[in-house]
Amino acid sequence: MLFHVAICDDMPVDILMLENKIKESNMGKVLDLKYNRFIKGEDLLKAVRSGKKYDLVILDISLKGLNGEEIAIKLRDAGYDSLLVFCTAGNGPSVNSFKSGPYRFLLKSFTGKEIISELDSIFKELVQRNKKDYILGKKGTALCRVEVPNVLFIETTRRGCRAVVTSGTGNTEKEEIALSDNIDQIENDYVEFTRIHKSFLVNLSRVAEVDKSEVVLEDGTVITASRPYQKQIKEKYRLKLLTPLKKGR
Secondary structure, eight states, X not given: OEEEEEEEOSOHHHHHHHHHHHHHSHHHHHSEEEEEEESOHHXXXXXXXXTOOOSEEEEESSOSSSOHHHHHHHHHHTTOOSEEEEEESSOOOOGGGGGGOOSEEEETTSOHHHHHHHHHHHHHHHHHHTOOSEEEEEEXXXXXXXXXXXXXXXXXXXXXXXXXXXXXXXXXXXXXXXXXXXXXXXXXXXXXXXXXXXTEEEEGGGEEEEETTEEEETTSOEEEXXXXXXXXXXXXXXXXXXXXXXXXX
């Protein structure tokens, strides 16, 4: 899933520092992130008012002109309702800081390990807030809900794509259900799925083992990961084992 991250700081070197630390973090290594950089809060506000969508905004408090606290309140008034994080060189939060409902405060004085740990927590929260419970499927002419935790994998077909599902974790009885969206749209919209082949997405929570080029699902299904995706699936599976995400929001 692609996440759009806006970083607003009047010090370009600090924007670069944050981007580098995000890339060093565990979550930053496995998430698909697109950065949008702003050195003026007014420019960020203008982008949001024009309809630009961001999944996460990291906002320096000590901006020139309107400060970060003022920009944050105006962002909320403009309809931005996603994750907001304040970044500061030393100025602590004031009463106004909390009016915009920030998720967390990042201190620029943090050590490298501290800020990476904080960023991991922030991006885990971002993933949780963007989880979707089901995919729209089709049984004949009837629409149905396909519960995401029950999906083993998704593959393209001549007519679109299909999901192979079970009735629950640990169940080996499988069913095939046609899906309304194409595989690229599903990959973009659902954080649980990762591509291992141009024609296959696997549900990371249903992966039992990753060995060389083979991905083994918990029901015993073995799917070969093509070379361009082998490193990605291994890294995502490693992260899942080290820091499993909690279910729900």
